[in-house]
Amino acid sequence: MPNVQLPPKESNLFKRILKCYEQKQYKNGLKFCKMILSNPKFAEHGETLAMKGLTLNCLGKKEEAYEFVRKGLRNDVKSHVCWHVYGLLQRADKKYDEAIKCYRNALKLDKDNLQILRDLSLLQIQMRDLEGYRETRYQLLQLRPTQRASWIGYAIAYHLLKDYDMALKLLEEFRQTQQVPPNKIDYEYSELILYQNQVMREADLFQESLEHIETYEKQVCDKLLVEEIKGEMLLKLGRLKEASEVFKNLIDRNAENRYYYEGLEKALQLGTLEERLQIYEEISQQHPRAISPRRLPLNLVPGAKFRELMDKFLRVNFSKGCPPLFTTLKSLYYNTEKISIIQELVTNYEASLKKCDLFSPYENGEKEPPTTLLWVQYFLAQHFDKLGQYSLALDYINAAIASTPTLIELFYMKAKIYKHIGNLREAAKWMDEAQSLDTADRFVNSKCAKYMLRANMIKEAEEMCSKFTREGTSAMENLNEMQCMWFQTECISAYQRLGRYGDALKKCHEVERHFFEITDDQFDFHTYCMRKMTLRAYIDLLRLEDVLRRHAFYFKAARSAIEIYLKLYDNPLACESKQQEINSENLSAKELKKMLSKQRRAQKKAKLEEERKHAERERQQKNQKKKKDEEEEETGDLKEELIPEKLERIENPLEEAVKFLIPLKNLVADNIDTHLLAFEIYFRKGKFLLMLQSVKRAFAINSNNPWLHECLIKFSKSVSNHSNLPDIVSKVLSQEMQKIFVSKDLESFNEDFLKRNATSLRHLLSGAKMMYFLDKSRQEKAIAIATRLDETIKDKNVKTLIRVSEALLDGSFGNCTSQYEEYRMACHNLLPFTSAFLPAVSEVHSHSAARNHTANSDVLANEI
Amino acid sequence: MGRCGGIEMATEGDVELELETETSGPERPPEKPRKHDSGAADLERVTDYAEEKEIQSSNLETAMSVIGDRRSREQKAKQEREKELAKVTIKKEDLELIMTEMEISRAAAERSLREHMGNVVEALIALTN
Numbered sequence: 004m005p006n007v008q009l010p011p012k013e014s015n016l017f018k019r020i021l022k023c024y025e026q027k028q029y030k031n032g033l034k035f036c037k038m039i040l041s042n043p044k045f046a047e048h049g050e051t052l053a054m055k056g057l058t059l060n061c062l063g064k065k066e067e068a069y070e071f072v073r074k075g076l077r078n079d080v081k082s083h084v085c086w087h088v089y090g091l092l093q094r095a096d097k098k099y100d101e102a103i104k105c106y107r108n109a110l111k112l113d114k115d116n117l118q119i120l121r122d123l124s125l126l127q128i129q130m131r132d133l134e135g136y137r138e139t140r141y142q143l144l145q146l147r148p149t150q151r152a153s154w155i156g157y158a159i160a161y162h163l164l165k166d167y168d169m170a171l172k173l174l175e176e177f178r179q180t181q182q183v184p185p186n187k188i189d190y191e192y193s194e195l196i197l198y199q200n201q202v203m204r205e206a207d208l209f210q211e212s213l214e215h216i217e218t219y220e221k222q223v224c225d226k227l228l229v230e231e232i233k234g235e236m237l238l239k240l241g242r243l244k245e246a247s248e249v250f251k252n253l254i255d256r257n258a259e260n261r262y263y264y265e266g267l268e269k270a271l272q273l274g275t276l277e278e279r280l281q282i283y284e285e286i287s288q289q290h291p292r293a294i295s296p297r298r299l300p301l302n303l304v305p306g307a308k309f310r311e312l313m314d315k316f317l318r319v320n321f322s323k324g325c326p327p328l329f330t331t332l333k334s335l336y337y338n339t340e341k342i343s344i345i346q347e348l349v350t351n352y353e354a355s356l357k358k359c360d361l362f363s364p365y366e367n368g369e370k371e372p373p374t375t376l377l378w379v380q381y382f383l384a385q386h387f388d389k390l391g392q393y394s395l396a397l398d399y400i401n402a403a404i405a406s407t408p409t410l411i412e413l414f415y416m417k418a419k420i421y422k423h424i425g426n427l428r429e430a431a432k433w434m435d436e437a438q439s440l441d442t443a444d445r446f447v448n449s450k451c452a453k454y455m456l457r458a459n460m461i462k463e464a465e466e467m468c469s470k471f472t473r474e475g476t477s478a479m480e481n482l483n484e485m486q487c488m489w490f491q492t493e494c495i496s497a498y499q500r501l502g503r504y505g506d507a508l509k510k511c512h513e514v515e516r517h518f519f520e521i522t523d524d525q526f527d528f529h530t531y532c533m534r535k536m537t538l539r540a541y542i543d544l545l546r547l548e549d550v551l552r553r554h555a556f557y558f559k560a561a562r563s564a565i566e567i568y569l570k571l572y573d574n575p576l577a578c579e580s581k582q583q584e585i586n587s588e589n590l591s592a593k594e595l596k597k598m599l600s601k602q603r604r605a606q607k608k609a610k611l612e613e614e615r616k617h618a619e620r621e622r623q624q625k626n627q628k629k630k631k632d633e634e635e636e637e638t639g640d641l642k643e644e645l646i647p648e649k650l651e652r653i654e655n656p657l658e659e660a661v662k663f664l665i666p667l668k669n670l671v672a673d674n675i676d677t678h679l680l681a682f683e684i685y686f687r688k689g690k691f692l693l694m695l696q697s698v699k700r701a702f703a704i705n706s707n708n709p710w711l712h713e714c715l716i717k718f719s720k721s722v723s724n725h726s727n728l729p730d731i732v733s734k735v736l737s738q739e740m741q742k743i744f745v746s747k748d749l750e751s752f753n754e755d756f757l758k759r760n761a762t763s764l765r766h767l768l769s770g771a772k773m774m775y776f777l778d779k780s781r782q783e784k785a786i787a788i789a790t791r792l793d794e795t796i797k798d799k800n801v802k803t804l805i806r807v808s809e810a811l812l813d814g815s816f817g818n819c820t821s822q823y824e825e826y827r828m829a830c831h832n833l834l835p836f837t838s839a840f841l842p843a844v845s846e847v848h849s850h851s852a853a854r855n856h857t858a859n860s861d862v863l864a865n866e867i
Numbered sequence: 868m869g870r871c872g873g874i875e876m877a878t879e880g881d882v883e884l885e886l887e888t889e890t891s892g893p894e895r896p897p898e899k900p901r902k903h904d905s906g907a908a909d910l911e912r913v914t915d916y917a918e919e920k921e922i923q924s925s926n927l928e929t930a931m932s933v934i935g936d937r938r939s940r941e942q943k944a945k946q947e948r949e950k951e952l953a954k955v956t957i958k959k960e961d962l963e964l965i966m967t968e969m970e971i972s973r974a975a976a977e978r979s980l981r982e983h984m985g986n987v988v989e990a991l992i993a994l995t996n
Contacts, residue, residue: 025916026916027914027915027916141934141938144931144934145931148931149921150919150920150921151919151920151921152919152920157934169934169937172930172933173930173934176930527913527914528913531913531914534917534919534920661970690968690970691968692968692969692991692994692995693968693969693970693995695995696969696994696995696996699995699996700996729964731961731964731987731988731991732964732968732991734988735988735991735992735995738988738992739992739995
């Protein structure tokens, strides 16, 4: 249909439609659209139809929106408005690539359209197409050199591309155009100055930065920041005397900021320890209530002086009753001398206080109140827990509880001790006790939920959280809505331990979606921050979003997802029925009948369970839908529902695993686990060069890592087993592997590894596993190595011993049930409280068996 | 040690903005029960339409010319680099091999191959670093 030009009356209406859209007055906009379209002459007017669609989209009617927009576009393909609107729709649906295409089409039809250029620039910065962003910003600047945002946007483009010269030139030009009276403080101008200064500092222009901040400091709102910048720049320029003055003033403002102390030390450059301690002493006199000047010297001094200072520090804090005392001192616990001094001091206090209410029996003075003994015992429990002496820790905490059974911190600590021991049920029980003492405390409530999840008590954890989540929805859903990722990642681990892979994967995907949303949310701030001139915060936001998936929550979710997908690849679930069919051929008729009826019963049970779950889900969905209908129509997009059963029967688990892996490879390349997980995936995909890449990168981080060692051996074996690789690949492999293996045969490589790490159980375990892998006939020797518990072994802790026992169960050493029993008993003697080694069937035992799906079909059958 | 009670989070739209005026007249309106301000209203306003601010300045020409010069220099440098890379001959099979073995895009594979003067072994070694 040819484009009909609108006469003046309709043309005005159209302009008003655009205004309504901008002002978010959607109902009015629709009214005006109707007025144009109801006229039969203009019923097919492309642009109006498109605008109607756009408005409908803002009201949540997405299907209709697309219909109208597409219709409008068909009617008027040469209209830049229609293309622009189509692009906006795509953008709202997060189809950014498509949106960019639409904008480019629109620009072809109207080269200098400001609005389209602006929208294009937003997409480009969202997708971090920095070069493209700069180009578009240049065009905007040329078209509208008088608009503030043009200059700022262009400057930011250069800043992000690290071209500091250009950025600073632009900012200075822009700053000069700002007419701000010198005595007035204008927040936006202040932010501009600070942003400009930040760019200078990033460009290492310290002299310029200092002069700049001194020139404009009267007009900056953030006075503290001004001082901090001055201090930093003076240090960088070597003007130490002035720097020390600045830092002294900063410490006067805030005596607890450690960065100021560091700055002061750098500025003063004092040689001897005494001089340094003198400074801290002076500051402490000036600020008697500050903790830092008393705490920081403890990091510096050794021996007798340490004892003297520590004695003072401890006494003051015990008398006062300072709960986080141990946490403040924890960072000293790498130094064995300091640990023994602390232990001596505090155990003496304890004995003395019990006898005569004084810190030392050789002193006189005011008696300490009974609470002092309480805090001393609490400290000692934490101290011995840190050192791994758990029964002693329990003694102290129980003594404290006996005297003060209402103090939450004590039960919290008791739970922690049990967690470290490895008895997770007991830990959850005591944490529950803690939270019951103050049910309005959400922190303890959350901790309790976490401990329950660690003990695989998922239902109970959900109930615990529901005491604080919104009414009307289930706790799981509400916590997902609130992006409560600590809970979700703990759930992932719990489900993984229980072997409920579908549920675990569902949570992994939920976490991934949160990260997607957080990345997506930055979109609106591209215009907003530039308008409000909060540029430093804006740059920080961009930089945060660039590395968002570096966060531990993503790493945990991704790691678990990859582990599960690898398991599902090795032992796919759908094939269970096939496996049982194969087995049935070897059974007699009677046994067959028995097995079939057992199967039928199991199937029926599973079906009922499915139906119940389905009904529950439907009911919840109905409730949700009701809620949604009652509230405003949302413009949120409907994500595909995550169904556990489907997720765990996915067809291509390795591809799914790679999706989780890629952000890790890009952002967490310094963590060796990223590369080792990558190896496991590529090993199963048979991609030799990618396997090579993974081990090379891992090797560069830590060549002695036990898991890496296992990967290297598997890799080398696999390469020698595959003789038909393309020439080029073989060439690359042989050249690069030379650097790692140095032409040793694998047995010697393994022997060297074992010799090099003779006192580390973790390493011995890996070496032993590989010994068996390379030569199954050496099973006895391999098990003997892995199960060593002699004195020379340094890391006989709960975690490592559990790892060894799991390896004995999961087939890494073949069939060895009797050796496992022996080992379990030996471990039990070493660690009597740990659940994993308790005799008879405990939950932890059977659950850890579930986690390690072996080729043993009996184990599989029990889990159904 | 403070223990604050858990407060119910009120989401979605039902936020009330309390504008407290200190002018105490004879009768004060009864305090409305406060709900937790989840910031939803403020977030909504982020996307509100606002007029762009203008600069008052006549001296923009010099600035613009400086920018213009800079840009043409940048363009030239970029084009030269691209020309250099385009001169390198690369083989199609090598390109495909890199793409399959390293699971990267065609563009990335091509760039790597060109930067190593078409030597596929060297390119792969660099990619596995």
